[in-house]
Amino acid sequence: MSTNTAMIEKYRNSFLKEVEANVEEGDWVKMCMQCGVCSGSCPLGKDWAHPPQEIFMMIRAGKREEVLTSDSMWMCTSCYNCIVRCPRELPITHIMHGLAHYAKRLGLAPKNQPTMKFAQLFWDNLAKKGRVNELKLGISLYFMNGFGEGIKTSLKMKDIGLGMLKAKRMSVAEAFGGHAVKDLAGFQKMLKKAQELEDARLSQHG
């Protein structure tokens, strides 16, 4: 049984309860009073299929599938406008990220969602050496959507790249390994431990 079906089984009728137990800051969702200030404050709100107010209402209406497969919460840029303005002081930004994270964990997040892809690339890059390797991250972003587009973007950006090389803002050497944090082994141990703790938490809840 996949985690997803296990969750459906467990929370049967109450998606709100599922969100409370599994989503970061999810226990705030019930406190939304549907004033719509968050949706009105969101600079990208008009591009969201479901602005935050609607997402909260959908959670309470039990629209599990629609919420978790939505790409709306992935659109959040963490500008924090909604948090500042929410009269009920809901940590809306965190809830949006929490929902996105939960959707991804259940494998329900929309495939090829660019924010999600970027986040994964960033994480993978960072987890390797404990530092962000900007050259590699840049290149992997260029090629995020396929080889052809990658070449095109690289050519478009080549003058900037050469300029940065000239000004010694970028080093070609970084492409081969790149430098790491001082105690790389310690760093990776730390990540491993964190993962263990998270897994333990999930197995308890999920």
Add this chain to the structure above:
Amino acid sequence: MADQKIGAYICKGCGLEERLDMQQIEMTATRDGKAAVAHQHDMLCSKEGVEMIRNSIESDEITHTVIVACSRRAKVEAFNFSDVAVARANLREGVIWLRPDSDENRETTQEMADDYVRMACAEAKAMHKPSPSGEQDLNKHILVVGGGVSGMTVALEAAAAGYPVSIVEKSGALGGHVAELYKRTPQHAAPAGVANGRNVDLPGAEDTGIEEMIKRVEENADINVHLNSTVAKTSGAPGRFSVDIATESGSTTTENFGAIVQASGFKPYDANQLPEFGYDRSADVVTNLELEALAKAANGGPIKRPSDGKEVTSVAFVQCAGQRSDKEGHLPYCSGFCCTTSIKQALYFKEQNPDCDTTVLYSDLRTPGAAGEDFYRRGQQSEVIFTKGDVSEVVTNGELTVKFKDIILGEDTEMVADLVVLATGQVPNSGPDPYAVAPSDDDEEEGGDSAPEENTVTVSVESILNLDYRQGSDLPQLKYGFTDSHFICFPYETRRTGIYAAGPVRRPMDIKQAVDDATGAAMKAIQEVHNAAAGRAAHPRSGDLSFPSFRKEGCTQCKRCTVECPFGAIDEDEEGYPQYNESRCRRCGTCMGACPVRVISFENYSVETVNQQIKNCDIPDEFDEKPRILALACENDAYPALDQAAMSGEELTPWARVIPVRCLGSVNLSWVTDAMNSGYDGVVLMGCQKGDDYQCHFVRGSAMAAERMSKVGDTLSTLNLEPERVVIHEVAITDIKRAPQLINDMAKVVEEIGMSPFKF
């Protein structure tokens, strides 16, 4: 009137001396105004100035006082001489503050001031010192009709202040609807410092405390309770009400009261008028009041549904059921208590069983009161689901399916529930409206007729007070059957002086508001007991000792005064003459304005006092190019607006002469025709807003005036005058720029159509 001696006291302060020729003013007062005494003072409202006037009064030097100083609305404490008649010439707000200070205006400004002095002296001459009638003695006994939470609060408050109370309750027990409740909504917000969080300690439902309240009423020696009783007849007036209290068994006792509070409360809306929600088809569709009975029966245990006694595991609350809707048979208004009530009831379920699905379907959630928002948060915290939805139907096929449109998500959807609670509203428990329009008017009139085929919201129209008044048996009503009162300025004063409405009969409200309301009404009743004893008026002419009298020889028994009095103060005697009840009167003068033969007058306000003012204004002849415009301004809003305009430096045409009137309702048509006949070029009448959302301090005065003045055009055409010369305006106290502008506009009209030909 040989012994009439007028003393004119002229103030030189506040810039009057710099702007006006005071010698000239004094001469006008003595020569034209025939003042026996005229004194000038540097600051008349100072201790010395007032003492000067007081000395003249006490040495019998004068019988009538004319204060030539500021507006009659200023310095009222200083110039309060109750032992003589007082007239005031308004030279400060009325003249110098409304006119620019420049050489070319000096002459017209002086003319204005002289006219006001002449007018004030003439007014004083026609005035008498008002004295109370002595019709009533002090009767501290207060009658409370209704033994619910409002009525009991009135009784307890009045008794605590030392006023004995009788409660008349129709049913067999005190407590009213509150006694039917399991719990009440909280009264206090969360204490300061409780975070705006999601798992915090927020106020919850409380015990109603009604048993304890009933006990306090029953144990109070000053409160006499008549159960199973009704008011069979009420006659008299404040201070001397005589009330027949009839018991169910048929016996009647008569008691005397100083004042009455009607706390007859509300009737629950009849949910049978909501077939779309299946109330008549399923026992599991209940109203909010019926749910209280279920909760009371459960007493903290699981609430069972009525049809089969199954424990309720899912419940839907339909807010605004039959309310806030224009549909026939629905209440057009919001009852104000149902949102918090539904939260309270949802928590009955949630706190007993957290897994019970409770959904509140609302269109606008409103939680009045200090605890309201916190209580809403408590509901949310307990995971009551609040869905903004518009319920269209409850299908009752075995299970209950609530069909609704989710307004946030914009989709038609439905939910299944064990129990559906309809949040129905309050219908005022009023008697028949004395002014109800005949049954042919079928849309909005309720309480006015007993035609059962009409789908009106009022169930019964039994009289509650059985007033033995010329104008009907009960308190006049507003549009939806609630008691009529000036809700902005004096909400407790009904249109029957000395009878106060408290609680949901006045407007829909919850317990907390009803208790506050009842406390206010108790205070007003106490006030009225003393006012009546002293012969003083109630709001808005608080403390006025004058009252209307009529010259019987001149009366034609046309009955216009007895019909038009907005307060039902005038009855008719056996011969058909008007019979005044001084303590029912609010002193607006609407009867005086109505009287076609001008026989009604007050000691200090009469057709003559105003007529004399109109006549004693100098009318320059046609070739002087100085028109005269008469403005009759309501003293409640229009006159203070003009005073305000003066204070904020607005400008008024020098041709205007403003006379304050008690209410536009007191304006007798003869003033207008007399003014036109004596050569005024235009007349501006300024009163308060009329209609359903009236602001008239005497409720009907400005409406009456508008009706009377609609006929003035004929009079003008018989005089061969242009109809534009007389206008009537609605002016609010905030119309500071507009009020003088309306008079200035008349000056422009006169300029265009030319001067009146009636100047001699």
